[in-house]
Amino acid sequence: EVQLVESGGGVVQLGGSLRLSCAASEFSFSDYWMSWVRQAPGKGLEWVANIKHDGSTKFYVDSVEGRFTISRDNAKNSLHLQMDSLRAEDTAVYYCARSRDPSVPWYFDLWGRGTLVTVSS
């Protein structure tokens, strides 16, 4: 089955770090741009970051620039998000998402079920 499965969420203290992972299966992972999109509890969607299929280009939303790092391992069909200096406002479900169009990698046709990150004081 074509799918994305996130892991690594949990409860972390203010200022702490967490590393999320996303395992891709049954599609050619190395051909696609990949993104992380988050959703705070009861709120809407916010795109966080994306990475080109070969890892050479990355983009971030301003609010996480310098704190979060997106990476990928095409040999292992996996996507990662290293989150440092976590803030209360980073509390959210984090979704891994695949870009539908390699030339316009900003909308998403495949989503994982998400992993919850809770930043606690």
Add this chain to the structure above:
Amino acid sequence: DIVMTQSPDSLAVSLGERATINCKSSQSVLYSANNRNYLAWYQQKPGQPPKLLIYWASTRESGVPDRFSGSGSGTDFTLTISSLQAEDVAVYYCQQYYSNSPTFGQGTRLEIK
């Protein structure tokens, strides 16, 4: 950043009736070089991830029922469900991908009247 504003915030429609959700962008998402609107619509049911319904403002994703349609251009867009089914109860989001910092609307909750 391009701000996306949806209306209404919530909507109750009778089964079999038409549902219309609006989305307005703070600047045009029509790219003149290819005459395409960089606008997508998603459906999110409770406890599930979002699902892509429409892209390029009016192109239906494979497998999406044809009762879902998208229209509009520039800054004003509409998602229409022609005949509401029980399984369409969800929150609907528009998203612009004109800029390299894509943004979503706040969502519209659709319920059965």
